[in-house]
Amino acid sequence: EAQVTQNPRYLITVTGKKLTVTCSQNMNHEYMSWYRQDPGLGLRQIYYSMNVEVTDKGDVPEGYKVSRKEKRNFPLILESPSPNQTSLYFCASSLAGVTSGTQYFGPGTRLTVL
Amino acid sequence: GQQLNQSPQSMFIQEGEDVSMNCTSSSIFNTWLWYKQEPGEGPVLLIALYKAGELTSNGRLTAQFGITRKDSFLNISASIPSDVGIYFCAGGYYGQNFVFGPGTRLSVLP
Numbered sequence: 024e025a026q027v028t029q030n031p032r033y034l035i036t037v038t039g040k041k042l043t044v045t046c047s048q049n050m051n052h053e054y055m056s057w058y059r060q061d062p063g064l065g066l067r068q069i070y071y072s073m074n075v076e077v078t079d080k081g082d083v084p085e086g087y088k089v090s091r092k093e094k095r096n097f098p099l100i101l102e103s104p105s106p107n108q109t110s111l112y113f114c115a116s117s118l119a120g121v122t123s124g125t126q127y128f129g130p131g132t133r134l135t136v137l
Numbered sequence: 138g139q140q141l142n143q144s145p146q147s148m149f150i151q152e153g154e155d156v157s158m159n160c161t162s163s164s165i166f167n168t169w170l171w172y173k174q175e176p177g178e179g180p181v182l183l184i185a186l187y188k189a190g191e192l193t194s195n196g197r198l199t200a201q202f203g204i205t206r207k208d209s210f211l212n213i214s215a216s217i218p219s220d221v222g223i224y225f226c227a228g229g230y231y232g233q234n235f236v237f238g239p240g241t242r243l244s245v246l247p
Contacts, residue, residue: 027179056234065141065225066180066237081234113179125170126235128179 027129046114055097141238160226165206168229
């Protein structure tokens with residue numbers, strides 16, 4: 024089954040404790056992206072990757088890192104989480120990314136930073 | 138970053154009624170997407186539009202790419218309880234990433 028998976032689905036942590044949210048897709052998609060979703064603000068892009076070893080900042084990259092060492096995986100790293108990073112995070116992938124491919128979203132990771 | 142406006146923010150309708158919502162931008166796009174998100178799930182693509190003036194249907198859903206390229210519309214006919222969710226529009230332009238609207242929350246009363 025074609026899908027985007029994220030782990031963990033729920034995470035409660037404390038300020039400053041490094042964490043990683045994993046994202047994996049089995050569709051051989053080139054383009055992958057991370058979004059955060061906050062009430063009233065919709066989905067805002069954090070980082071995206073056009074292909075292996077190619078990553079770039081989205082609209083709200085501060086406080087986040089990503090890596091793309093393999094085509095299927097695109098982890099999101101919070102080196103020193105802060106309470107304002109409490110949010111619902113979605114990973115997405117598409118075949119060709121910008122405007123030519125429709126994105127498939129993962130189920131989401133709900134992060135709470137105390 | 139660029140923002141899209143969606144209207145209405147939320148709506149409560151009776152089962153069987155038709156629904157209309159729209160999405161507007163200050164910039165032009167060459168692609169419009171409409172997604173639906175149900176509680177606890179990620180957004181799921183409903184309709185993709187690639188040409189100004191295009192009208193595309195998916196079952197009871199119909200979406201249109203505005204001729205100004207700065208807006209798009211989504212209609213749902215004969216609503217049913219499973220239509221409940223948040224509907225997002227997203228606009229994309231050559232060489233740029235998609236921008237998402239804040240969503241329209243739809244509630245369907247039996």
